[in-house]
Amino acid sequence: MPRQPHPFTFMCTRCSWTKTTIPLSDALVIGRDWFTQCPKCGSESLKHVPASQREILKARLEQFFRLHS
Ligand SMILES: [Zn+2]
Incomplete structure (x- = not known):
C-alpha cells in the first residue's frame, strides 16, 4: 500500500x-x-x-458535497 500523503492547509x-x-x-x-x-x-x-483534525473533516465534507451535487 502506498503511504498516503499528509493533508495540508495552505495559507496566503x-x-x-x-x-x-x-x-x-x-x-x-x-x-x-x-x-x-x-x-x-x-x-x-x-x-x-x-492540517488539523477539524480542517481535515471540513475538507472531507467539501469533497463529499462536490462529488454528490
Ligand atoms: Zn492571497
Whole structure:
C-alpha cells in the first residue's frame, strides 16, 4: 500500500485565502493538491502547515458535497 500523503492547509500571507487539501496519492496535482501561488491574489508567499483534525473533516465534507451535487 502506498503511504498516503499528509493533508495540508495552505495559507496566503497576503490575503485571507486558506485551503485544506487531502491528496489521494503521492502524485500531487498543482492547483488541486498543492499550491505554489494564491489563486485569489496571486501572491507566491504561501505557508503550508499539516492540517488539523477539524480542517481535515471540513475538507472531507467539501469533497463529499462536490462529488454528490
Ligand atoms: Zn492571497
